[in-house]
Amino acid sequence: PLAALLLIAAAQPGAAQTRDDLVPLDSAVRTGTLPNGLRYYIRRNARPEQRLELRLVVNAGSVQEDDDQKGLAHFTEHMLFNGTRRFAKNDIVSYLESIGVRFGADLNAYTGFDETVYILPVPTDKPGLVERSFDVLEDWAGGALFDSTEVVKERGVVMEEWRSGLGAGSRIRDRQFPVLFAGSKYAERLPIGDTTILKNANPAPLKRFYRDWYRPNLMAVIAVGDYDPDRVEALIRERFGRLTNPPSPRPRTLAPVPGHDSTLITIVTDPEEQVSSIQLIYKHAPAPLARRADYRMLLARRLYNQMLNSRLTEITRQPNAPFAFASSSYGSFVRSTDVYFLSATVQDGGIQRGLEAILREARRVDQHGFLPAELTRAKASLLRSLESAYAERDKSESGGYAAEYINHFLTAEPTPGIAWEFETARTVLPTVTLDDVNSLGRQWITDGNRVVAVSAPAGPAAGVPTAAALLDAFRRIDGETVAAWTETVSEAPLVATVPPRGRxxxxxxxxxxxxxxxxxxxxxxxxxxxxxxxxxxxxxxxxxxxxxxxxxxxxxxxxxxxxxxxxxxxxxxxxxxxxxxxxxxxxxxxxxxxxxxxxxxxxxxxxxxxxxxxxxxxxxxxxxxxxxxxxxxxxxxxxxxxxxxxxxPDQVFQDTVVLTMxxxxxxxxxxxxxxxxxxxxxxxxxxxxxxxxxxxxxxxxxxxxxxxxxxxxxxxxxxGALPSTGRRETWRDVGLRSPSGVIEKTVRKGVEPKAQTVVFFTGETSFDPASRYAMRSLGDLIEMKLLENLREALGGTYSVQAGGALNKYPRPEYQFTVSFGSAPEKADQLWQTVLAVIDTVKRNGATPDELQKVREQQLRTQEVQLKENSYWLGNIAARIENGEDPRGLTTWTRDFVEKLTSEQIRDAARRYLDLSRYARFVLLPETER
The missing domain is CATH 3.30.830.10 (Metalloenzyme, LuxS/M16 peptidase-like)
Known part of the structure; x- marks a missing residue:
């Protein structure tokens, strides 16, 4: 077993059990535990400047739900944005938008099987912003209200999130998970939950989940960013030290995934699935990562997968390859289980051949091992990636550090810092041998704890084999003698002949x-x-x-x-x-x-x-x-x-949209x-x-x-050596044009009770920085208002997007798009709400509060983008291509954002949202239920 191997490796000479052998915690992070058990992680980091990344981490997720709470861990996460002790109804979102934090893009949260994480990035350059942000964090931790009216309203949003995930993928997952997690609570605790419970959610079971699991001894507060760590620590101690644990706390235990001697097989076909695929899943106890010897084996695991994936990729480049894509990976699956994955995507009728091919490549490694040259290259690539991260050690983003500390709190995954990782890798990588790496496949690929998951399009063309045939492939390949891997490596210089140099x-x-x-x-x-x-x-x-x-x-x-x-x-x-x-x-x-x-x-x-x-x-x-x-x-x-x-269905819908437009x-x-x-x-x-x-x-x-x-x-x-013949070309207008007038088109495809609406407003326009900025601001306002109306007020959608763009070539045109998902029966009603919002903006522009939110979010986004290479690359190139002076980028805030008015947005709405010229497309299921 893997755990035994790691213990043996740790006991070898040079791996004595000393404190120096432990993987340390990065000295740049300040950690502590309050008397009530709450953990905290604090790190000063100035990327991006004047920002603080805050996280509230709860070591509880859907696996902690009682039978009458399926989906309510996730529902609880939603409710923390809908009324707390200090913030009524949707005021958390409204306040954070007013200081430049965008809902969804910045402010967010997620619920998993085993954890719930709240994400709050905030500016730090104005007095009181950090303190007020800690009001939000503290309320999330202990001040949720679960007002019955808000719970009823949020049912619709949660149901729409469930609806947005429906499709072939979810249907296949729902049939595979009971096999993959056989005998485990994970099989029946998908975070999205049970729709019967969601539709009837009420405050009582939500409050029970919150009371049982949102407690300080299951929480961590993480703060990474451009702010005084002493002040952050004082705020954490003041705000979270007063939280209390329940008198008789429920035990927080790991949900086991039982082992099994036999191979479990799941074969699922679906009429909307596009490709055939095979996944081999081998379950293992989590690999330890506490000591340098464990880290050495982590590097060995990366090397194995890197080398096998290179071979699999090489095979896909051969004519008549047995699979279109294939991959090998090892990692954490759920909290109590690691898995080794070996998977392939194949053509219709190619499942059996693809399965045998990936098994054969694993057996080739088992019989002959990897080549010394393969290991040399893999080590070079791995060390180079760590070296790059080390070079960026003073430029690393705060959000990346926060993610590391989340994992450290939840799973004790070490976070020693890139300096330790790079130096340790330089020391231990040369000691990793071919035998170390070659032996991993034999430990990972076992007859027990094996699951075979096959998915394919429905119908005879997929040629789906039987379970017996799949098992027979294992027996057949196990008995094969395969040839050793051979390769061609060129020692020639990259450029054979240096060309004449330009100047x-x-x-x-x-x-x-x-x-x-x-x-x-x-x-x-x-x-x-x-x-x-x-x-x-x-x-x-x-x-x-x-x-x-x-x-x-x-x-x-x-x-x-x-x-x-x-x-x-x-x-x-x-x-x-x-x-x-x-x-x-x-x-x-x-x-x-x-x-x-x-x-x-x-x-x-x-x-x-x-x-x-x-x-x-x-x-x-x-x-x-x-x-x-x-x-x-x-x-x-x-x-x-x-x-x-x-x-x-989504592909058919997209094709219809493109062809029509x-x-x-x-x-x-x-x-x-x-x-x-x-x-x-x-x-x-x-x-x-x-x-x-x-x-x-x-x-x-x-x-x-x-x-x-x-x-x-x-x-x-x-x-300077690139060829030049002096030809001066330009593009040709091939006649692509958006349609005029009003188009209403319905596409009926798919079996799930879900609709998707996409609306395009198009037309000719002037092209200049002022027009582009007006279009951007219009999109920011419309999207904000549609979220308030379609999601928060009506509970009719989970997410809505709105925004526009102007193109200069081949002729100046604009396109403004609105899209949202919904229940089929609500698509028309929500469109009427969209029209009402558009009408309001055309008449009134933006309110002072809305204008402040739009301006502040643009300023905050710009502050970060100005320190990103990709921003300058893309915008300098775009300005030059459009015949504009790129120096205008340096005065964009002064020229446009600071001068933004309600009238500008109103006029943009009147110019671009022309109700005599738009196209609305609605995707509906093939049959009404």
Whole structure:
């Protein structure tokens, strides 16, 4: 058993049971326990600045429910946003929105089998904000009201959350879980609960759950962020020290998952399932992680799965592969159980073959082990990822630390800090041997405690085997003698011949944007913005006008597939798998694309691997490897995913929406299995070469931890060497147009009692920063008001989205979208409420309170985004592409947010929400129940 192995490893020479051998708690986190048993974790961290991430963690979830409370752990979580001692009704959400905290995106909570966690990120730059936020946290912990009126209202919201999860996935899960968790309480305690109980929920059982389990000796408060730890600790002691435990507390015990000697099998088919899949689940006792020896074995587990997953991926790249995707993983499943997963997605009729294939690969490892070169690469990649995290140790986000401390409180998962992890990994990784790693499969893959879970589309085409046939596969593979794994590794340099170097012919310093603008001898423009937001991140975006618009409709499918198809072939003398091996231990990713109007080049990685990144840009643009066999493997991999797409109600609905909104234009057709089968690789490769044959009209933006002086020769060598023929292209308008007038379309697909409504308002518009900002503010207000009305007031939906965008090319147009789920019988009623909200905004704009919320949320979002490389990369690129000065980004708050008025939003509503031009789509079940 795994636990025994770890004990043996810990007892080996050099692993004596000393305090130094224990995995420590990071010294940067302050922890403590109040007299009432409440734990706390406090850490000062300035990413993001002027923010404090607060968490209330309750070590209780749906498994603690009594039989009359199924779903009420989750319902309790909802009720804590609907009336507490200090905050009536929905005032918690309203107050937090007023200080810039967005409901859902920032403020949130979740309920699991074993825990409930409340998430509260708050600003810290104004007096009283933190103290008031602790009012919220304290009320959650001990001040819930469970007002009967609010409980009745919230029934609808909880039922809509249940409804939103319905579909093939939930039906398959509901049949698999009783087998997977046979004999365990987990089998009958899904957090969403029992709808009969939810529909009739009343305060009494909710209060009982709250009283029994929301108690300080089952709670932790976590506070990570840009605030004085002494002040936070004083607040925790003051606010939470006065909480008391019940006089006779119910015992908090782990729910066991019983073992079983026989193999449990679940075979489920569903008329809406799109793919066939096999999961092998092997249950184990949780692996300890208390000592350095345990951490060493954790690294060994990662190495095993990384190497086996690399082999499985390599197999998918072969023609006629036995599976489209396959994976190996080990980890915690529920609190009392770890699992080893081995899974595969296969084409219709391929379940038996896929099962045998993944078993055969596991047996290959068992019989022959991994290769020394595989282990060397896996160690390099693993150490490089830890090294990157270590480089970012002063730039890590507060939310990431909070997540670590949640796990430490709930499961005692160690949180030693990245400095300890990196140093320990550097020390112990060299001691991990092939024997250490190879032996893991034999421990994980057992005859007992094994579950086989098969799911597939309903119907004869899926070719679902019987349970007996599945079991026979295990016996057959167990008796096989398989050949050892072989591989090809190229020792050639990444770039065989260094190309002639270009040069920078013009340099402009931009002190406003803090950037430098280079013009290269081949015509390319490069804007470089150095930042210190991340220590180990560089982002690159390049584009030139053209894209698929420059190919005929007859070649559109090939143009759309070209970048993916060509990337599967690798570059120069390296096929895709050889290239992956060549790059082991490096952080350099590059992808080229062909969008509707542009050719694109995107790259990301470490400043240490910047030259490799730029070499890959050069090679993917100039030396793509023509590999028709790789394309055939790609075709075989994706055809199974497309073959049954018409079974999925959401997919059918989406296809209808796209075709209707593009007026059945041939380029709006969804990709089908037949279209993929008919695609011509030769033409796709030609289009790729055509699109990247001339880089002279490319613009690149580079943002991150770069020094322009050291970057300059690399840019000259690799971007400056990209081919230039001097052609000046632009995109072509292919005639895609949104429909005019009013469209009402109903799609009937699916068996579940659920509806989805999507509404589009479209039209021509002016395109400028002021118009874009007005559209954004309109979306922020409409979404806020729809949440208040559709969810909180009516209980008619779980979530609603609203927002719009403006596009300049091929002609200036706007699109504003509203979407929400509901019960089928409520779809029309909720649409009428949407219309009423739109009418109110058209007449009155925003109230002073609403305007304050919109403005404050935008300011708070902007404060964080200004310290993110991705924000600057995307927005500098967008402004340049749209012919605007990117320096306007530095004054956006002053120019727009601080000047936002109710009238601006009102006028935007009148301009963009034209009730004589919209399209409403409603997805309903095929038959009414």
């Amino acid at each position: 920078i012919v013009q340099e402009t310093q931009d002190s406003v944007l803090n950037a430098v603008d280079w013009r290269l001898s081949n015509g390319i423009r490069v804007i470089v913005k150095p930042t210190d937001f991340k220590a180990d991140e560089v982002l690159i975006r390049g584009w030139s006008p053209g894209g698929t618009s420059l190919v005929s409709d007859a070649d559109y499918v090939e143009a759309s597939l070209a970048s993916l198809a060509v990337s599967r072939g690798g570059v120069a003398g390296f096929d895709a798998i050889e290239l992956q091996k060549k790059l082991a231990g490096k952080r350099a990713g590059v992808s080229l694309g062909i969008s509707a109007l542009n050719e694109t080049i995107d790259a990301s990685g470490s400043p240490r691997d910047l030259e490799t990144m730029l070499q890959l840009v050069y090679l993917r643009a100039t030396e793509p490897r023509r590999d028709s066999a790789a394309f055939e493997a790609l075709r075989a991999q994706f055809v199974p995913l497309l073959a049954n797409r018409d079974k999925d 593009q007026q059945n234009h041939p380029r709006a057709r969804p990709l089908t299995a037949a279209m993929l089968q008919a695609a011509r690789f030769g033409r796709a490769f030609e289009i790729y070469r055509e699109r990247f044959a001339d880089a002279s009209d490319f613009t690149f933006v580079i943002v991150g931890a770069v020094n322009p002086d050291s970057l300059k020769p690399l840019v000259e060598q690799w971007i």
